[in-house]
Amino acid sequence: MNRLNPRKLLLSKWTAAAPQNREKHFLVTELFCDVEGTVLEIELQAVMTKRSQKLAWQTLQNDQTWQMGWK
Numbered sequence: 001m002n003r004l005n006p007r008k009l010l011l012s013k014w015t016a017a018a019p020q021n022r023e024k025h026f027l028v029t030e031l032f033c034d035v036e037g038t039v040l041e042i043e044l045q046a047v048m049t050k051r052s053q054k055l056a057w058q059t060l061q062n063d064q065t066w067q068m069g070w071k
Helices: 057-061
Strands: 013-020 023-033 039-046 052-056 066-068
Touching (some): 039 057, 052 057, 057 066
Antiparallel strands (some): 013 023, 013 066, 023 039
16 A cells, blocks of 8 residues: 655656556646645646546555555
8 A cells, every 4th residue: 555645746757557548657737625725636747648547646555556666
């Protein structure tokens, strides 16, 4: 399990453990917060295709799916 501080995820780099459509490397481009400033979701953008997806930040904690950094 990847230990994360959700407020420090902006512009962090991630590698998909099982790449799909040649999308392996990702970058967190935006944080979505509630009124109190708690991070709820992130926008994850594929580096190669520039496709973006909105995810709950907790999905990055699964080390079977995501690895920190670009590998």
